[in-house]
Amino acid sequence: MLAYLIRRFGQSLLVMAVMATIVFFGLYMVGNPVDLLINPEDDLAAQEAAIRRLGLDQPIYIQFLQFLKGIATGNLGVSFVHNTPALELILSRLPATLELAFFAMLLAILLGIPLGMIAGLYPSSPGSRVIMGGSIIGFSTPNFWQGLMLIMLFAVFWRVLPSGGRGQTTDLFGIPVSFLTLDGLKHLILPALNLAIFKIALVIRLSRAGTSEVSLQDYVKYARARGLSEKRIVGVHILKNILIPVVTVLGLELGNVIAFAVVTETVFAWPGIGKLLIDSIGLLDRPVVVAYMMLTVFMFVMINFFVDMAYSMLDPRIRIKAGKS
Amino acid sequence: MTAPVLSVRDLVTEFDTRAGALRAVNNVCFDVMPGEVLGIVGESGSGKTITGFSIMQLLDKPGKVKSGEILLNGKDLGRLGDTELRQLRGDRIAMIFQDPMMTLNPVLRIDTQMIETILAHRKVSHAEARQLAEDALAQVGIPSPAERLKTYPHEMSGGMRQRVVIAIALMLEPDLIIADEPTTALDVTIQSQILFEMQRLLSNRNMGLIWITHDLTVVAGLAHKVAVMYAGRIVEFGPVSDLLDRPAHPYTRGLIDSIPSNASHGKRLTQIPGMTPNLLNLGKGCPFRPRCPRASDICASDPETSSTGDGRTVRCHNPIEEGLDDTASAT
Numbered sequence: 037m038l039a040y041l042i043r044r045f046g047q048s049l050l051v052m053a054v055m056a057t058i059v060f061f062g063l064y065m066v067g068n069p070v071d072l073l074i075n076p077e078d079d080l081a082a083q084e085a086a087i088r089r090l091g092l093d094q095p096i097y098i099q100f101l102q103f104l105k106g107i108a109t110g111n112l113g114v115s116f117v118h119n120t121p122a123l124e125l126i127l128s129r130l131p132a133t134l135e136l137a138f139f140a141m142l143l144a145i146l147l148g149i150p151l152g153m154i155a156g157l158y159p160s161s162p163g164s165r166v167i168m169g170g171s172i173i174g175f176s177t178p179n180f181w182q183g184l185m186l187i188m189l190f191a192v193f194w195r196v197l198p199s200g201g202r203g204q205t206t207d208l209f210g211i212p213v214s215f216l217t218l219d220g221l222k223h224l225i226l227p228a229l230n231l232a233i234f235k236i237a238l239v240i241r242l243s244r245a246g247t248s249e250v251s252l253q254d255y256v257k258y259a260r261a262r263g264l265s266e267k268r269i270v271g272v273h274i275l276k277n278i279l280i281p282v283v284t285v286l287g288l289e290l291g292n293v294i295a296f297a298v299v300t301e302t303v304f305a306w307p308g309i310g311k312l313l314i315d316s317i318g319l320l321d322r323p324v325v326v327a328y329m330m331l332t333v334f335m336f337v338m339i340n341f342f343v344d345m346a347y348s349m350l351d352p353r354i355r356i357k358a359g360k361s
Numbered sequence: 362m363t364a365p366v367l368s369v370r371d372l373v374t375e376f377d378t379r380a381g382a383l384r385a386v387n388n389v390c391f392d393v394m395p396g397e398v399l400g401i402v403g404e405s406g407s408g409k410t411i412t413g414f415s416i417m418q419l420l421d422k423p424g425k426v427k428s429g430e431i432l433l434n435g436k437d438l439g440r441l442g443d444t445e446l447r448q449l450r451g452d453r454i455a456m457i458f459q460d461p462m463m464t465l466n467p468v469l470r471i472d473t474q475m476i477e478t479i480l481a482h483r484k485v486s487h488a489e490a491r492q493l494a495e496d497a498l499a500q501v502g503i504p505s506p507a508e509r510l511k512t513y514p515h516e517m518s519g520g521m522r523q524r525v526v527i528a529i530a531l532m533l534e535p536d537l538i539i540a541d542e543p544t545t546a547l548d549v550t551i552q553s554q555i556l557f558e559m560q561r562l563l564s565n566r567n568m569g570l571i572w573i574t575h576d577l578t579v580v581a582g583l584a585h586k587v588a589v590m591y592a593g594r595i596v597e598f599g600p601v602s603d604l605l606d607r608p609a610h611p612y613t614r615g616l617i618d619s620i621p622s623n624a625s626h627g628k629r630l631t632q633i634p635g636m637t638p639n640l641l642n643l644g645k646g647c648p649f650r651p652r653c654p655r656a657s658d659i660c661a662s663d664p665e666t667s668s669t670g671d672g673r674t675v676r677c678h679n680p681i682e683e684g685l686d687d688t689a690s691a692t
Contacts, residue, residue, distance in 0.1 A: 252421075254463035260419055261458075262478045262529065263451030272477075276468045351468060352513040 048337040052330055059329045060103060060322070064096055069320035073116055090116055103326075112330065113323030117316070122327035126309055131211045132202060133308030136300070137293040139215065139228035141286065144235035149275075149282065151236075152243025157270065159248060167240060174237030183230040183303035190226055198223050200305035227304040231297055235289055242285055246278030253277075280350050287343030291336040364435065365392035366536045366569035367416070372429035374408075374415045383640050385411040385424070387593035393537065393569035400584030400601065401573045402616065406637045408593040409573045410459075413539045416571075417456055418446055434536060452482040455530035457540040461522035461547070465514035471498075471525055472510035478529055497528040502558055520551035524558070531562060537569045544579065556583060577616055581605055586672075589613045592638055592648035595666075599673030609669060609680040611655045647678065655679040 070092055074083050087093050091102060106113055112123045151171075155164040174182075191199035203223030205212040214220030250256060251274060259269045298310035305311075309328065316324040374386035386408045393399050401409045414420050416431050418438055431438040433454060438446065450456075458464040465474060475494035479485065485493070491510070498506035501524040514522055523543060530538050540559075544552040560583060563570060572584055580587055580601060587604050589597040589612065597610040608614045615633035635652035646661040647653070653660065659678045666676045 254458055254460065255466040257419060257421075258456075258458055258464045258526075259466065260447075261417055261450055261456040262481065263447050263449070264477060264481050265447065268477060268481070273466050273469070277466070280468075352470075353467060353515050 044341060048334070048341075051337060052333045055333045056103075056107075056326055056330050057100075059326050060100055061096070063320065063322045063325055067320055068092075069116055069322060072319055112327040115316075115321055115324050117319050117321045117324075122321075122323040123331075125324060126312065126328055126331060129307060129309045129312050131213065132306060133294055133297055133301070133310060135213055135215065135224070136227055136231060136297055136306060136308060137290065139224055140231035140235060140293055141290055143228060143232040144239050144286065144289075147232075148236045148239025149243050149278075152240040153247045153270065153275070153278070155240065156244040156247025157251065159244075168244070171237040171240040174233045175241075179230065179234060179299050180303055182233050183227075183300060186226050186230055187303070197226050199226070200303075202307060227300050227306050230304065231293060231300045235286070235293065238285065238289065239282060242282050243278055246281055247274055250274050250277045276350065280347065283346050283350060284343055287339050287346070291332075291339045294335060295332045363395060365432075366395050366397075366434060367393040367571075368430070368432040368435075369412075369416065370430040370432070372412065372415060372431065373427040374411055374420065375425060375427045377423045377425070378641070380641050384643075385593050385640060386415060389429075389590075389593075389595055391588055391595065391598065393571060395536070395567045395569055396563075397586065398563065398570045398572055398584045400580035400587045401571060401590060402575065402577060402580055402587055403590035404575060404637050406640070407590040409575075409590050410541050411593075412590070413456070413541050413571065413573050416539060417450060417454060419450075419456075448482065451478055451535075452533050453535050454537045454539065455533070455535040457523075457526050457530050457538065457543045459542040459545055461519050461526055461543075464526055465522055467514055470511060470513055471517075475510070475525075475529055475532070479532065482533055493532060494528075497532040498525065500531065500562065501525075501528040502554075503528070518551075519547050520554065523547060523551075523555055527555070527559070527562075531566075534566070535568060537571070539571045539573070541573045542575070543572075545574070545576070552579075559583065577605065577620060589616070592643065593640060594648075594676060595674075596649070596676045597674070599671065603671060603673065607681075609673070609675040610677050611653050611679070611681065612649050614681060615652075655681070 069090075070087055073090070074086055078086070084093070091099060094102070103113060111121065114120065115122050115125055118125055151167050155167045158164050187199045190197040201223055202214050202220065204217045204219040205214050206216045206220070207213075208216065214224050256269060256273055259273050264273075297306075297308055298314055300306065301308045301310040302314065313325065313328050315321075316328070369389060369391050372386055372389040373384065376383040376385055389408075389412055391399065401412060403409045411420070411424065414424070415426050416438070418426070418431075418441075420426070426439055429439075433449065438449070441449070465471070472491060472494060475497070476487065476490045479490040479493055480487070483490070495506045495510060498509055503509050503521065503524055509517075509521075509525075514525075517525070523546075527543070530540075544555050547555065556579065559570075572580065574580060584601045587597075587599065587601050588595045589604075589610065591612050597604065597608065597613045604613065605617060608617060612633070615631075618631040619633060621630055633652055638648050638651070645663065647656070647664050650656045650660040657679060662678075664676050664678045666674050668674050669680070
C-alpha cells in the first residue's frame, strides 16, 4: 500500500512538472505580456524599469529557471496584473468554484442515479422515454444556451430566482459560502443546476445502461428466487453494482466541473476561478495561468487517486493488496 | 398416501417471439412427494430449465405460463400475487442455479446475502440470523463458517460457492428445492462431493427435490423418479432404476447409449443422430421422429402419453418392447 502511494505521488509530480513546462513556454509563444501591461505613454526608462521589475527582460530560459527556483521555495510567481502572489489570488477565488462544483455534483448524483435506474428498470414506460429524451437534450444543447434559458425562465419570466452573483455569504471556518443563507442558496441554485445538466444527463445514461445490464444477471434473478423484496433488489443488489462505473466517471467529471466551470461562471457572473482564468489568459498573466494549470493538474491527480480508493471500496475484487498493484 | 408437495398439471409455457409463439414446455404433468427426488433429464433446449423457472414463476420476458396448474401444497402458484409469491420463494420453494460463479452477487459479502434471505422471511434479530447462517454453512461442510461468512464470493472456489448456495436453499427448511444443473459447472471431483453432500442432507429431511440435469449418471445416483424431456414434453417417466435398466422410449435409450463406458472402449461412441428440433417449427407428429431409429408411418401423428404400469408412462407409438409387456404398449 505504501509503495503504491509513493509511486502514485511520484507520477503526480511528473505530470505537474510536464504540465507547468508546456504552459510556461506555450504562453510565451502566444504573445508578449509587455505589450499589454506597459503604459505606452511612459518614457522609455520607466518602461524598461517596469519590464525589469516583472523579470521579462531576461531570455525565456532564464525566466524559466527563475520560475523553477520559485517553485522550489513554494512560490508560484506574482501576478503581472494584480501584483499579488498567483497562488493566493487563485485560492481566494477557489471556495466559490468549489461550492458551485460540489452542489452541481450533488444534483448530478441525486437526480441522475434514480432517474437512470427508473429508465433502466422500465425501459418501455412513457416516463423512461421522457427521461431519456431529456438526457439527450441535456447532452446536446450548448451549456451557455442552457444557462441563458435558465436565466430567462427563472429570473426574467417567473422572477423566482436571481440571475447572477453569489448573493449573501456567511463565513464557514473563515471561508465565505453562499449555501447557508436563503439569499445565497437562491443564487446558488441556477448556476449549480446549469453546471449539473450535462452531468445529470451523463449519469442518467450510465445508470440506465448499468441497470439494464445488471438486472439481467443471474444474481439478480437469484435474489428474486430467494424472495427478497424488490426494494432491496433494486436499492442494494443492482445499485451497488452500477455504482462502480458511475463513481469512476463522476470522479473524472468532478475535476472537469471544478476546472472548467468557466462557462457557467461567466453566464451567471459567479466570482470563481473560471472567470479568473479567462481574464488572466486575456491579459497574458502568465504566473496566474501557470499556477492555475498546476493546481488543476494537482486536483485531477488527487481526485483520480480518491476515485481509485472509492472504487476498491465498492468492488471487493479489485481491492489494492500490499505488494500487488 | 401423503399429498404431493408439488403437483404440476398440464403446464404450458410459451415465449412470444416475432416468429410466433415458441412452446418451450408442452403439457407437462408430474408430482413430487415429500422426501422424493425427481430427476428431470434432457438435452439443452428440451425445456427442463424453463419448467423449473415456470414453477418459480420467474420466467424471463417474453416467457409466460399459458395454462396449467402448479400446486405447491395445494396452492396454485399461478394465481398468487407478487407479494405472496415473494414470501414463498426462498422460504417454501428454494432454487439452486446452474453456475455458482454467477449466482452470488459479487459486491456483497456472503453474510449479507445469507442474512438478508433470512430476514426477508423470518422475524428474527440480526444476530440470530447470523447464527442461523453460520449453522447452515457448517451443515454443508464448509470449514470455519464464521470466517467464511465475512468473505466475498470471489474469494471462494466454485464448489465452495455452490455449497453456500445449497446452504441458503436449505437454511429455511423449504418444502421443495429446484436444483437447475447445480453440478454442471463444477469439475468431477467437486461434483461428486456436492452430490454426496446433497444425499446426506436430504436423508433426514422431508423436502421434495427436483434435480434438473443432462447427466443420467447423476440422476441414477440421486433421484427416485426420472422424467425425460424432449422438445418441451415429458416423453418418459418412471422410477429411476427401472427406467434406466429398461428404457421404453427410443430417446431415453439413445441418451443411455451416449454415455461412454468401458464396453465401448476403442469403438466409436454412440450418439443420437441429428439435433434438437426447432421449437418454432415442430410440424406434426412425434418431434423425435426425424432422429428416431424406430420411426414408422404411424409416427406422423402425435403419440399420446400412455401408462405402462409400475408408475411408468411413455409417449411413443413404437416403444422398446423388452421394457414392457406387449399388451400395455399397444396404444
